Amino acid sequence: MQVWAVFYHPTLFTEDLYQRALGVIDVLDPEASARIRRFYRREDACRTLIGHLLRRLMLLEKGVDPGAMKFAITEAGKPYIVSPNLDPPLGFNITHDNALVAMAFSSRTQNPPAFSVGIDVMRLHIPGKESFPSFVHTMGDQLTAREHCLIFSAASSGENLQRFFWIWTMKEAYTKALGVGLGFDFKRLEFDVEDRILRADGEVPVGWHFRMFVLRDEEDVYEGVVAEFLGDGRTDIVCQNEPGEWLKQYDAVSFVEQAILRLSAH
Numbered sequence: 001m002q003v004w005a006v007f008y009h010p011t012l013f014t015e016d017l018y019q020r021a022l023g024v025i026d027v028l029d030p031e032a033s034a035r036i037r038r039f040y041r042r043e044d045a046c047r048t049l050i051g052h053l054l055r056r057l058m059l060l061e062k063g064v065d066p067g068a069m070k071f072a073i074t075e076a077g078k079p080y081i082v083s084p085n086l087d088p089p090l091g092f093n094i095t096h097d098n099a100l101v102a103m104a105f106s107s108r109t110q111n112p113p114a115f116s117v118g119i120d121v122m123r124l125h126i127p128g129k130e131s132f133p134s135f136v137h138t139m140g141d142q143l144t145a146r147e148h149c150l151i152f153s154a155a156s157s158g159e160n161l162q163r164f165f166w167i168w169t170m171k172e173a174y175t176k177a178l179g180v181g182l183g184f185d186f187k188r189l190e191f192d193v194e195d196r197i198l199r200a201d202g203e204v205p206v207g208w209h210f211r212m213f214v215l216r217d218e219e220d221v222y223e224g225v226v227a228e229f230l231g232d233g234r235t236d237i238v239c240q241n242e243p244g245e246w247l248k249q250y251d252a253v254s255f256v257e258q259a260i261l262r263l264s265a266h
């Protein structure tokens with residue numbers, strides 16, 4: 001499993017760069033570029049655009065010609081690779097939050113066509129001027145009683161916040177790996193963040209592997225989880241504090257320049 005993370009700062013991302021990158025997607029996938037153009041906010045368009053470049057660069061690294069890359073979405077909206085037919089096949093998933101766009105991919109995960117890999121990354125912050133308890137309260141119906149207890153029993157307010165986001169990103173990564181989409185009742189999942197145990201409908205999901213990680217962007221801290229189903233009869237949740245070979249970080253301007261160069265060279 002690998003993660004590529006791109007940090008996108010709107011003020012550094014010029015109109016010219018946006019148009020040139022969109023021009024590349026225009027040629028490769030006119031439907032995708034039409035969807036990107038429909039975004040009202042340029043920042044949302046850019047995040048989605050970066051997500052499209054990420055999945056294409058992933059395939060380029062596997063030696064696939066950009067013209068042969070075809071993607072589709074499941075009924076619940078999860079994107080997957082339609083062509084080429086890779087051996088072993090490749091599953092991927094995208095997430096974006098604030099300045100971050102990240103993609104997880106794995107060639108070991110099961111369940112075609114979209115494969116059971118899911119990623120969720122979120123910036124550690126409370127939106128607006130809300131207090132932490134009222135913020136958690138608004139999410140209350142998505143949390144179990146034990147999760148509430150764990151969130152508010154941490155030693156410090158910083159740790160409370162971390163616990164909340166670990167619980168949330170764990171639930172999102174797992175449901176995104178399942179590809180179920182909106183409407184899945186998060187209360188069916190319980191993440192015991194202290195003992196690092198996830199339960200779905202009261203049972204530990206077997207064959208699932210989870211990686212918790214932290215990314216830093218200047219002052220901002222992001223927490224993320226990747227979930228993948230390997231179907232190997234084991235379950236583990238590891239916390240990876242140090243970036244390694246599995247994680248690559250880029251800044252959006254140089255990443256997109258590279259993507260334009262490499263995708264249009266073919």
Ligand SMILES: CC(C)(COP(=O)(O)OP(=O)(O)OC[C@H]1O[C@@H](n2cnc3c(N)ncnc32)[C@H](O)[C@@H]1OP(=O)(O)O)[C@@H](O)C(=O)NCCC(=O)NCCS
Nearest residue numbers: 048051076077078094095096175176179180181182183184
């Ligand atoms: C649709 C959903 C997956 C998007 O999640 P999100 O946290 O808002 O957004 P993220 O940035 O993490 O993920 C967005 C990306 O996930 C991918 N995605 C879309 N639908 C997906 C699905 N059903 N499963 C997995 N991935 C999906 C897409 O690549 C999308 O990015 P793109 O549109 O730019 O290509 C999410 O809302 C969802 O369904 N969560 C599942 C459980 C749920 O209902 N939670 C309660 C919310 S209150």
